[in-house]
Each structure stands twice: as structure tokens, then as C-alpha cells.
Amino acid sequence: MADTSGTVFLVLPRAPARRTPHGEDPMATLPADTSALASSTYAVVARRLLPLLGLCYFLSYLDRTNVAVAALTMNEDLGISAAAFGLGAGLFFIGYFVFEVPSNLIMYRVGARIWMARIMVTWGIVAGAQALAVGETSFYVIRILLGIAEAGFFPGMILYLTFWFPADARARAVGWFMAAVPLSTAIGAPLGGLLLGLDGVWGLAGWQWLFIVEAIPTIILGFLLLAWLPDRPADVDWLSPTQKDWLESRLAQEDSESEGGHLTAWRSLGHPRVLTLSLIYFAIVFGLYGIGFWLPTIVKESLGIADNLDVTLLTAAPYVVGAVAIVVVGRFVDRAGRPGRITTVAMAVGGVALAATAFASTQPWVGYAGLFVCAVGVMASFPGFWRLPTAFLTGAAAAAGIAVVNSIGNLAGFAGPYWVGFLTETTGAARWGLVSIGLVMVAGAIAVLVLSRDRSPATSRR
Numbered sequence: 001m002a003d004t005s006g007t008v009f010l011v012l013p014r015a016p017a018r019r020t021p022h023g024e025d026p027m028a029t030l031p032a033d034t035s036a037l038a039s040s041t042y043a044v045v046a047r048r049l050l051p052l053l054g055l056c057y058f059l060s061y062l063d064r065t066n067v068a069v070a071a072l073t074m075n076e077d078l079g080i081s082a083a084a085f086g087l088g089a090g091l092f093f094i095g096y097f098v099f100e101v102p103s104n105l106i107m108y109r110v111g112a113r114i115w116m117a118r119i120m121v122t123w124g125i126v127a128g129a130q131a132l133a134v135g136e137t138s139f140y141v142i143r144i145l146l147g148i149a150e151a152g153f154f155p156g157m158i159l160y161l162t163f164w165f166p167a168d169a170r171a172r173a174v175g176w177f178m179a180a181v182p183l184s185t186a187i188g189a190p191l192g193g194l195l196l197g198l199d200g201v202w203g204l205a206g207w208q209w210l211f212i213v214e215a216i217p218t219i220i221l222g223f224l225l226l227a228w229l230p231d232r233p234a235d236v237d238w239l240s241p242t243q244k245d246w247l248e249s250r251l252a253q254e255d256s257e258s259e260g261g262h263l264t265a266w267r268s269l270g271h272p273r274v275l276t277l278s279l280i281y282f283a284i285v286f287g288l289y290g291i292g293f294w295l296p297t298i299v300k301e302s303l304g305i306a307d308n309l310d311v312t313l314l315t316a317a318p319y320v321v322g323a324v325a326i327v328v329v330g331r332f333v334d335r336a337g338r339p340g341r342i343t344t345v346a347m348a349v350g351g352v353a354l355a356a357t358a359f360a361s362t363q364p365w366v367g368y369a370g371l372f373v374c375a376v377g378v379m380a381s382f383p384g385f386w387r388l389p390t391a392f393l394t395g396a397a398a399a400a401g402i403a404v405v406n407s408i409g410n411l412a413g414f415a416g417p418y419w420v421g422f423l424t425e426t427t428g429a430a431r432w433g434l435v436s437i438g439l440v441m442v443a444g445a446i447a448v449l450v451l452s453r454d455r456s457p458a459t460s461r462r
Helices: 034-065 067-078 082-110 112-132 136-150 153-162 167-178 180-196 206-228 241-257 265-269 272-292 295-302 308-336 339-357 364-385 395-409 412-427 431-453 457-461
Strands: none
Touching: 034 067, 034 112, 034 136, 034 153, 034 167, 034 180, 034 206, 034 241, 067 082, 067 136, 067 180, 067 206, 067 295, 067 308, 082 112, 082 136, 082 153, 082 395, 082 412, 112 136, 112 153, 112 206, 153 167, 153 395, 167 180, 167 308, 167 364, 180 206, 180 308, 180 364, 272 339, 272 364, 272 395, 272 412, 272 431, 295 308, 295 364, 308 339, 308 364, 339 364, 339 431, 364 431, 412 431
């Protein structure tokens, strides 16, 4: 094992080949009807893991984006301008970017159970500490610390899914897991509106109650992961021996056939396809957070709605539809086997709708419809997109490569909110910020289409 300082994480050994407990060829023990065995295995794994993973991601996304709802009253209380809020909201992703790859490689080394529990407890504490902000500077510092605390969670979960779901079932798993994103807004926005109504209780502002109340479940669930989250199929007793043997052999076979199986963690960091996927994910996240952080404010100001609860209900509506879309698209991707094209369509539709309706200033409800369609398009692009890097990365290379894609992509979480805030303050309207988001999403859709065509037939079949 390499020394534990410096670049230790870039020379991790590949995970050992999967074997049966007795060392024999697991394929020799399988029944003829492997399709039925596959279906039963997927069903058990999905039932046992996806609700738990989805709940973790629900809390993750809620704790990083509830600041959008808090801003309805927090900005005025603390004297935070639109540009300062956009900067603070996006600073989360600076710490996130710096620590993403090291965190994911630590998870690959020590296991998901311990590392994910550490991440959730840490970020829960810092998320609650957002209630202590007293001005722009403290708001900036806490947002950076929140990004550092949560770094590695999402790419770690995507990597974790590759330990349990082969490629032909992975988009569905990602879809169910990532449905937590729209659900966290669909449920979290109205919940945040209710918590804002606690203003003055025990001397705390409503936005302070929002941060504190929504952080507590994260800390509790973090400790529960130590008992509930298994690292690998070999660690569980809820799969039969035959199911374990089949699943481990199937995953081992995919690893051995992967075109990127020769990549080390270090080489994956600069792999052209990894970097291209990073830029594409930047475009997706640019739309996700550029809209997400500003949607409540845009709805309140453009539609002229005064009641905060009504604002949060309208904010939640596109994410309810997006939750359905992300699951349906995940199933379709696995059946059709064309993740690139499906991702292209979803991104293009969302981007064009947003850019086209951003000029509907005289008809604000038409503008809201554009935001609605864009939010759904962003959600629908996730399942297909995350099939692309996991199709050619395995082992430590997957840990590093997926983290690179997510960390670079999530820089848009910094750029998007700040860019919209800057243009809103400069021009007096959010229109041009929304147009730029739409154009970036369309450019990303074109890049997906080009990347999907630059694939060998064998890779496409896999």
C-alpha cells in the first residue's frame, strides 16, 4: 500500500475480483433461467437500498438548496443583496469542488458505510449552523464549509450504485435515486414556507428555524447509516447465495470487459471523455441551480404573489412532474439502450423552452411555463447522463472519474446562481440570466450528441 500522504489516493489498487465463498466459477452454479434470477435480484437490491439512498439524497439536496426559500426573508433581515446572495449560494460548490475527488477515493478505500455516515453527520451540523449567519461574510463562510462537509456524497452514491447494479439496470436505479432531487424541492419548498411562518418563536427568525429543523434529520440518519448501509453484496444476508454469486459474477464480467478497465485513478482525471462529460454535466447543473436558487424569487416577483406559502407551492409544482419524469426516463433508458440521445433530447427541450419564454414579460404565466418545462427537462437528463461515465470507468478509476465529472459539473452551482444574480442586479430583470442558462443547456445537448456518436459498436452495445 502506498504512503498515506500526498497522492496516495491516486494509486489505489483495483478492487479484487468477485468470487464465490468457495472460490469456484460462479457461472457454473447458476440456473438456466438467468433472466428470472436477474429480475428477482434487482428487485431485492432495489427494495433494500434505493429508499435509503433516496432519503439520504433527499436530505442532501434539501440542506444545500433550502437557502433559496430562506432568502425570501433572510436577505432582507441580513441586508444581503441579490448579487451577494447568488455568490453565497454558489460558494457552496467551491469547497465541494476542492474536496470531491479525495473524498470519493477515501470512500472507495474505507467503504461507503463509514464514509457516508461521516459525510451526513458533518454536513448536517454545518447545515444547521447556517442559522448563525449575521451578514454577508458569515453567510459566505458557512456556505463554503457546507460544501467541504458534503463533498464526495453524490459521486460516492453513484459509485456505490455500480457495486450493486449492472449496466442494464443502472439508469433505473439512478432514476429512482435521483428522484430525490425534485422531491426535495416539491416537498421542501412548501415545508420551508411553513417554517418561515415560525418567525419570532423563541426569538428566532423563520429562516433560522428552517435551517435548524431541516438539519436535524440529516444528523440522525447519518448515525443510522452505520447500521443500515452495507458496503458490498457479500456483506448482506438478504440475498440468497445464488443471487449473490450471480450478481458478483455479472459485475466482475462487466469490469473485465470495460474499455476503461486499464485506466488508473490518475489517468482517469485527465481522460478526454471524462473532461467532456464534465463540461456536459456543467451545462445540466447550470440549469438545475441557475433555476433552483432563483425560482422562488422569480415566481414571487414576476407573478406578483405575496404569500410565501403560495410561492413555495408554485415552486414545487415543476419538481413534482420532474420526479415522475426522472423515474420514467430511467426505465426507458435501460430498455432503449440509448442514454446519449435521450439525454440530448431532455437537455435541448429544457434549454429551448427556457430561452424562448424568458421574454414573456407581458405574460408572466407563460414565463412560468418555460421555467416549468426547463426544470422537468433538467430532471429527465440525469438517468441517461450517469450511464455514460459508468459505462467505461471501473474501480479506483471510477471513483476518481465520477468525482471529477461531478466536481467540475457542480462548479456551475457556483456560476449559475451568481450569474443570474449578477445579470438580475445589472439589468433589473432575470431575463438575460435565464436566456444564458437555456443556451448553455442547448450547447451541452449538442456535446452529448457528438460524444454519443464517437463510440465503437461494442461500447454502444455494452
